[in-house]
Amino acid sequence: MQALLLRAPYDRISERLAALAPALDVVVLEPDGGLTLNGAAFDPAGLKAEIWWLSLDAFGKRGGDYFPRLAGSPDARWVQTAFAGLDNPMFKPLAREGLTVTNSSAQAPAIAEYVTIHALSLLHPIAEQAAHQRAHAWTPVTFREVGQTRWLIVGFGNIGREIAQRARAFGAQVEAVRRSPAAEGLADTVSTLADLPQTLPEADVVVLACALNDETRNLADAAFFAAMKPGAILINIGRGGLVDEDALRAGLDRDQPAHAVLDVFQTEPLPAEAWFWDHPKVRVTPHASNRGELTGARGDELFLANLALYLRGEPMRNVTRAADIGAG
Missing domain, CATH: 3.40.50.720 (NAD(P)-binding Rossmann-like Domain)
Known part of the structure; x- marks a missing residue:
């Protein structure tokens, strides 16, 4: 052989x-x-x-x-x-x-760490606390605990399960979105793509970790963002083609989502003139969430x-x- x-x-x-x-x-x-x-x-x-x-x-x-x-x-x-x-x-x-x-x-553990760290840093009021420090203001900030949040993970393969494991360690509720609605040990609940209009309004963190195909292309479109919970976080480590980028920009204007963490884009490398780079609610990384040592x-x-x-x-x-x- x-x-x-x-x-x-x-x-x-x-x-x-x-x-x-x-x-x-x-x-x-x-x-x-x-x-x-x-x-x-x-x-x-x-x-x-x-x-x-x-x-x-x-x-x-x-x-x-x-x-x-x-x-x-x-x-x-x-x-x-x-x-x-x-x-x-x-x-x-x-x-x-x-x-x-x-x-x-x-790459699943590294990507899961990327997702978890970005989500936690946005859920906790780090920016607000830093602003008080710069102002020399002794001002306590009350914060929502991670255990109060619900994470919707779209795509529950190796990467999705690694993300769920980390989110649940902090007490978050995890909902898996996949082809089969059968129970999954690492998720509190399981749903399918058809259920997104009902599940998106309840999610504080939405992670796109699914494959790109005819069913998922432009999955995150205008209707998707309109259904999101105001103030929610979107993280895309799947494929750029999952997101209608114009619809995302419009959603960000009304805090649906309030923040977007994007590791993948429709066009890669991302052109220097792309709007994502300078948007105050967007974090851009160059398709590098897998770069764990x-x-x-x-x-x-x-x-x-x-x-x-x-x-x-x-x-x-x-x-x-x-x-x-x-x-x-």
């Missing part, structure tokens, strides 16, 4: 990989475009790789033609990706019969864990529905 890995990720895990799968032939795609096996040149005609690892390295300067090779490979049977969402149309060639695609949960190491461990399951013929973690691949 063969696997094809890029040099950089191979070097990170080579010792662990050899111990886990000593019989696996790991062909390495070198930075110069050549192939090697056990340090020796490998004839491209002999490449029949069944296992692939689409790490972030595949899209950098040293990625070469790794992705085109994967997209056109008749031998590929499983690919582990470094992405939580695979809605980008570039991934459409992976949505084919006979190829199992697993996405990544490695441990995200890469968790990604390596996930590949190895899923490889062990694959080799044993057992169900793998994070198998992605073909309908969600390239659907954006």
Whole structure:
């Protein structure tokens, strides 16, 4: 059995990989475009790789033609990706019969921390307290406790569950929005997208953590914002296409929402002239909520864990529905 890995990720895990799968032939795609096996040149005609690892390295300067090779490979049977969402149309060639695609949960803890920290910093009157300090005013500020708030998490996959875990640690009520209304242990209640007109008016924090597809494109539109509780917080770490940006701007004008924390946008990189940068109620980050220092190491461990399951013929973690691949 063969696997094809890029040099950089191979070097990170080579010792662990050899111990886990000593019989696996790991062909390495070198930075110069050549192939090697056990340090020796490998004839491209002999490449029949069944296992692939689409790490972030595949899209950098040293990625070469790794992705085109994967997209056109008749031998590929499983690919582990470094992405939580695979809605980008570039991934459409992976949505084919006979190829199992697993996405990544490695970034979920980092993204959950990003969401939680931003939400807490907006719920607590830090800005008001700082203003009193600047004025040298000994003025106490009464604040609402996190345990009094309700969080509506739209999309309850790996990221949504990590967010729920952190919010509940502070006593917040959590409602999960997902396809199935069945009970979910980390959520106090569960609803579906169809219930948003009833659930949005009750939510203090609304988190968009769902995939982008035909059902969710421009999900946060004028009606969505009109239904939001005045003073609520919107956090989008899903995809920019989930939000009608003009409708968001109008909503901010009437405090529906009162604050928006945006890590993703319709156009990325965000143009310098975009209105978001200078809006007093908006926080902008450059699609970087996943940039926790441990995200890469968790990604390596996930590949190895899923490889062990694959080799044993057992169900793998994070198998992605073909309908969600390239659907954006």
